[in-house]
Amino acid sequence: xxxxxxxxxxxxxxxxxxxxxxxxxxxxxxxxxxxxxxxxxxxxxxxxxxxxxxxxxxxxxxxxxxxxxxxxxxxxxxxxxxxxxxxxxxxxxxxxxxxxxxxxxxxxxxxxxxxxxxxxxxxxxxxxxxxxxxxxxxxxxxxxxx
Numbered sequence: 123x124x125x126x127x128x129x130x131x132x133x134x135x136x137x138x139x140x141x142x143x144x145x146x147x148x149x150x151x152x153x154x155x156x157x158x159x160x161x162x163x164x165x166x167x168x169x170x171x172x173x174x175x176x177x178x179x180x181x182x183x184x185x186x187x188x189x190x191x192x193x194x195x196x197x198x199x200x201x202x203x204x205x206x207x208x209x210x211x212x213x214x215x216x217x218x219x220x221x222x223x224x225x226x227x228x229x230x231x232x233x234x235x236x237x238x239x240x241x242x243x244x245x246x247x248x249x250x251x252x253x254x255x256x257x258x259x260x261x262x263x264x265x266x267x268x
Contacts, residue, residue, distance in 0.1 A: 124252055129266035130159045131255050132225055136245035138201045139254045144225065145202055145245060148232070153202050155186055156229040157220050160259060163266045166191040168217035173209040173231050180206060180233065182241065187230050189220065202241040204233035 124131045136145040142161025146154040162168070170190040180186050185197035186206065209231045213219055220228040235241065246254050258264075 126252075126256050127259050127265050129163065129255070129259060129264065130225065131252055133248050133252055135225070135251070136242060136247045137251045137255065138199070138245055139251070139258050141199055141201075142258075143198055143201070146229075147238075151234070152207055152232045153204065153235050153238070154229050155198065155200075155202075155231050155233060157189065157198065157224055158255075159224050159266050160255065160262075160264050162221045162224050162228075163264055164262065165189060165194045165196070168213075168220045171213045171217045171220070171230070173213070174206045176206050176208055178206045179236075180204060186233070189217075198230060200233070201244050202233060202235050203237060204235040206231050207234050208232040 124133060142158040144156050144158050148154055168189055168191050171187060173187040174180055180200045182203040183199055186200045187198040189196060189198060210229050222228060
C-alpha cells in the first residue's frame with residue numbers, strides 16, 4: 123500500500139482515475155468495486171448511497187451506484203460492464219464506511235464481468251496507477267487525512 127499526501131493507494135487494484143473508482147479482481151471471477159481514498163476525501167462524509175440491486179446488468183459507462191455527501195452527489199460509473207451479484211448492504215445504514223474504510227468495509231458492489239479483458243484495458247494498475255493518482259492529487263489539490 124502506497125501513501126501520497128495522506129491518501130492510500132493500493133497498487134494491486136485497478137483504477138478509473140478520473141472518477142476515483144477502484145476495482146479488485148476476486149478469486150471467484152467477480153470484481154469488487156469501491157470509491158478511492160482520494161474520491162471519498164473530495165466528496166466528504168457520505169450521507170446516502172444507492173446501489174443497483176443484485177441481478178441487475180450494468181452497461182459500461184452507466185452507474186453502478188450513486189453516492190451522496192453533504193456537499194456532493196454523483197454516480198459511480200462502471201468501467202467494467204457486468205451483472206451486480208452482491209451489494210454492500212451495510213452502506214445503507216452506514217454510508218460513511220466509504221469514508222472510514224474505502225478499500226475494506228466500505229466497498230460498494232460486486233460484479234460478474236461481461237468482458238473483463240476488454241474493460242481492464244480502460245483501467246490502470248500498479249506503478250502506472252500510482253503515478254496517475256499522484257498527478258490527479260496534485261492537479262486537484264487533494265490532501266487525505268491518512
